[in-house]
Amino acid sequence: xxxxxxxxxxxxxxxxxxxxxxxxxxxxxxxxxxxxxxxxxxxxxxxxxxxxxxxxxxxxxxxxxxxxxxxxxxxxxxxxxxxxxxxxxxxxxxxxxxxxxxxxxxxxxxxxxxxxxxx
Amino acid sequence: xxxxxxxxxxxxxxxxxxxxxxxxxxxxxxxxxxxxxxxxxxxxxxxxxxxxxxxxxxxxxxxxxxxxxxxxxxxxxxxxxxxxxxxxxxxxxxxxxxxxxxxxxxxxxxxxxxxxxxxxxxxxxxxxxxxxxxxxxxxxxxxxxxxxxxxxxxxxxxxxxxxxxxxxxxxxxxxxxxxxxxxxxxxxxxxxxxxxxxxxxxxxxxxxxxxxxxxxxxxxxxxxxxxxxxxxxxxxxxxxxxxxxxxxxxxxxxxxxxxxxxxxxxxxxxxxxxxxxx
Numbered sequence: 367x368x369x370x371x372x373x374x375x376x377x378x379x380x381x382x383x384x385x386x387x388x389x390x391x392x393x394x395x396x397x398x399x400x401x402x403x404x405x406x407x408x409x410x411x412x413x414x415x416x417x418x419x420x421x422x423x424x425x426x427x428x429x430x431x432x433x434x435x436x437x438x439x440x441x442x443x444x445x446x447x448x449x450x451x452x453x454x455x456x457x458x459x460x461x462x463x464x465x466x467x468x469x470x471x472x473x474x475x476x477x478x479x480x481x482x483x484x485x
Numbered sequence: 486x487x488x489x490x491x492x493x494x495x496x497x498x499x500x501x502x503x504x505x506x507x508x509x510x511x512x513x514x515x516x517x518x519x520x521x522x523x524x525x526x527x528x529x530x531x532x533x534x535x536x537x538x539x540x541x542x543x544x545x546x547x548x549x550x551x552x553x554x555x556x557x558x559x560x561x562x563x564x565x566x567x568x569x570x571x572x573x574x575x576x577x578x579x580x581x582x583x584x585x586x587x588x589x590x591x592x593x594x595x596x597x598x599x600x601x602x603x604x605x606x607x608x609x610x611x612x613x614x615x616x617x618x619x620x621x622x623x624x625x626x627x628x629x630x631x632x633x634x635x636x637x638x639x640x641x642x643x644x645x646x647x648x649x650x651x652x653x654x655x656x657x658x659x660x661x662x663x664x665x666x667x668x669x670x671x672x673x674x675x676x677x678x679x680x681x682x683x684x685x686x687x688x689x690x691x692x693x694x695x696x697x698x699x700x701x702x703x704x705x706x707x708x709x710x711x712x713x714x715x716x717x718x719x720x721x722x723x724x725x726x727x728x729x730x731x732x733x734x735x736x737x738x739x740x741x742x743x744x745x746x747x748x749x750x751x752x753x754x755x756x757x758x759x760x761x762x763x
Contacts, residue, residue: 415564415579422558422567440576444567 367397369466370429370449371459372420376404378460386434386441387416394427395463417441417480424449433462433471438480486761487638489663491648491656491687493679495522497669498699498723501733502753503647504528505740506667509750510643513613516634518659519649520603520618520627528738531608531615538604539618539630541582542597546573550594557586557595578625603630607637614639631658638662643754652686660687665761666694667720667753672706680708684717693760695720697753718760721753 372389373380383389392405405427409419417437421444424432432445433452445451452471454462465471490503500517504525507513517523544557544566551573558566558573565579566586577600587595603620618634620627627649635658638644648659660666666687670680680696687694695718698708702725712719723729729746732739740747 409564412564413562415561415576418567418576418579419564422569425567425569440579443576444569444574447570 367431368427368429369395369397369431369433369463370424370427371395371433371454371462372407373404373459378402379458381458382433382435382454382462384435386432386437387418387420389420392420392423392427393459394429395459397463397467415440418444421445421449431466433466434474437474437477439477440480442477486665486758487644487646487663488665488667488757489646489648489660489692490667490669491660491683492650492669493652493681493683494675495650497650497671497676497679498697499650499669500525500528500647501699501729501739502667502669502697503645504738505746505750506754507613507643507645508611508738508740509747509754510645511612512639512642514637514639514642514644515613515615516637516644516646517615517617518627518631518634518646518655520620520630520634520655521649523617523619523647525647526606526608526615526617527736529608529610529613529615530736531606531610531613531617534606534608536604536606537633538601539633540599540601541580541629542584542587543577543580543582543600544575544586544595545598546575547594547596548572550592551590552592552594554591556589556591560585560589581626582629603627605630605633605637614642627655628658631655635659635662652682656683656686657690660690660692663692665757666692667697667757668694669697669699670708672698672701672708674707677707677711680711694718695757695760698722700725720756721749723749 371393372383373393395402409416417440421441433454435454451474453474490499492499507515517525558568563581565576567574602624606617616637618630649655670676701722
């Protein structure tokens, strides 16, 4: 199983990024091999639709699970068919993965309407 | 001649200035580009109204023709498209109607369908053609409506463009064709702060401009201090007045009610005309 997490830094003990769409990096963690790979988030700097673009990457990388603090409705629309979204808890990325594997994370139920700032 | 009236924040008196300026001209077109909350019509109560729809084009994917090449998704700079479960998904409210996906699709699997996002209402009050842009609630961008409103200007009349507040895309669109910009600002610290944002915009766009300081009180005028210090042209200062506030709250046009105010606005218009003629 592949887990995606928005992270501030490219390391296992990085804090989970408070933003999903505009996180600088995504960590993809393979629960079988116990290996983490890191991707730059191309939506980091985008003017609009960051959640959509970031979600596209999660879907394309075939992640099964996303652990995030929050998620907007457009992102949720892209993710809903193939990715389960869990709400992150306090602690770093590694601690969140452990919590997930021990069944201690809850599904993210609050999908916010987005922070769109259209000019 | 086209004059755009703008301000860094709402409530400074853009509509007050625009409506009154239009009324003192021989012949004028008043364009309300504050499409999220147009309120000039409340003063004019225009007659013989005609309405025209504003639409934008949104992509619609023909899934029988789409082969999933994703060229459209990669092309879209607004991230309005995603490719999920073998299909292209369109996010209408993110789309800027640039037609890029429609043009780039090798399979011709994208059609463009019009969607109404608002309307332009035109009516008349004495010597003023009153044009009002109205955006539907929930729409993301008023720019297409503003473009339609601006088409209603008249070359042989004074065109007064009542802009949206702030300095975003909608304001840039509204002032693009203007010969002169009038920034309405309040004399307070807050007024100065908001003025500076718009000041930066008109300077960047190299627009000739002047300032109307509105709601001036005797004890504080930081706008005047700022303008004096930076050699910014103050066209007029309008005192804070109970009478004006009352007229405005009753939906009355000040220049129609007060000779004193009328003189001020005639003067403002003359000053702007001489500035434009240079």
